[in-house]
Amino acid sequence: MHGARFSFGATAAIITNLAIIVGLRIGNVKLTIIGAMLVIAIADNISDSLGIHVYQESEGLNAKEVWFSTSTNFLTRVLVSFSFIFLVWVLPINMAVIVSIIWGLLLLSGMSYIIAKAKGINPALAVLEHLAIAVVVIIASNFLGQFIADKVKF
Numbered sequence: 001m002h003g004a005r006f007s008f009g010a011t012a013a014i015i016t017n018l019a020i021i022v023g024l025r026i027g028n029v030k031l032t033i034i035g036a037m038l039v040i041a042i043a044d045n046i047s048d049s050l051g052i053h054v055y056q057e058s059e060g061l062n063a064k065e066v067w068f069s070t071s072t073n074f075l076t077r078v079l080v081s082f083s084f085i086f087l088v089w090v091l092p093i094n095m096a097v098i099v100s101i102i103w104g105l106l107l108l109s110g111m112s113y114i115i116a117k118a119k120g121i122n123p124a125l126a127v128l129e130h131l132a133i134a135v136v137v138i139i140a141s142n143f144l145g146q147f148i149a150d151k152v153k154f
Contacts, residue, residue, distance in 0.1 A: 010076050010077070010080050010107065010111055011108065011111070011130075012048060012077060013041075013045075013076070013077040013078075013080035013081045013084075014080060014104045014107055014108050014134070015104075015108075015133075015134055015137050016040050016044065016081075017037055017040070017080070017081055017084040017085075017100070017104065018084075018100060018101060018104045018134065018137065018138055018141070019137050019138070019140075019141040020033060020036045020037055020040060020141075021033060021037075021084065021088060021096065021097055021100045021101075022097060022101070022138050022141040022142050022145065023141035023142065023144055023145035023148075024036060024145060025093055025094075025096075025097050025145065026145040026146055026148070026149035030088060030089070030093060030096075033088050033093075034085055034088055034089060037081060037084060037085050037088070038081075038085065040081065041077065041078055041081035041082065041085070042078075045074055045077040045078060045081070046074070048073065048077070049070050049071075049073050049074040049077075050070075052069055052070060052073055053066055053067075053069070053070040056069055056070075080107065083103065084100055084103070084104070087099050087100050087103065088100065101138060104134065105131060105134060108130050108131060108134055109127050109130075109131060112126045112127045112129075112130040112131075113126070113127055
């Protein structure tokens with residue numbers, strides 16, 4: 001159960017931040033990307049953490065367990081999000097995209113491997129499954145960002 005607290009928050013932060021970086025890089029405006037990532041790191045994080053909190057309360061978990069899960073989810077997402085924000089802040093945007101994708105896929109792979117080993121399932125299959133989902137999100141975000149850049153004029 002304890003790993004689930006960290007893995008949910010980390011997975012959500014990895015996938016969401018990669019989608020933002022890849023999808024918004026078309027505009028090549030670092031401030032927009034970092035701003036979007038900060039909003040997600042705080043607002044979406046609070047929303048998800050509250051959702052976990054309410055769900056666990058409805059499942060009858062004790063208050064200490066519920067608050068521990070809520071806070072670990074929140075802190076994990078903030079830390080992972082800020083690792084991506086740092087990369088976008090310090091690197092040129094094209095390099096930040098590449099390094100962020102590598103970083104995110106490494107984090108996701110490592111986490112997937114550890115969880116699979118702990119559950120006694122095939123780590124290679126778990127890693128491939130989770131990486132495949134992340135790659136689909138990255139590709140979809142790229143196409144969506146490109147579509148918006150090409151078709152939507154403000």
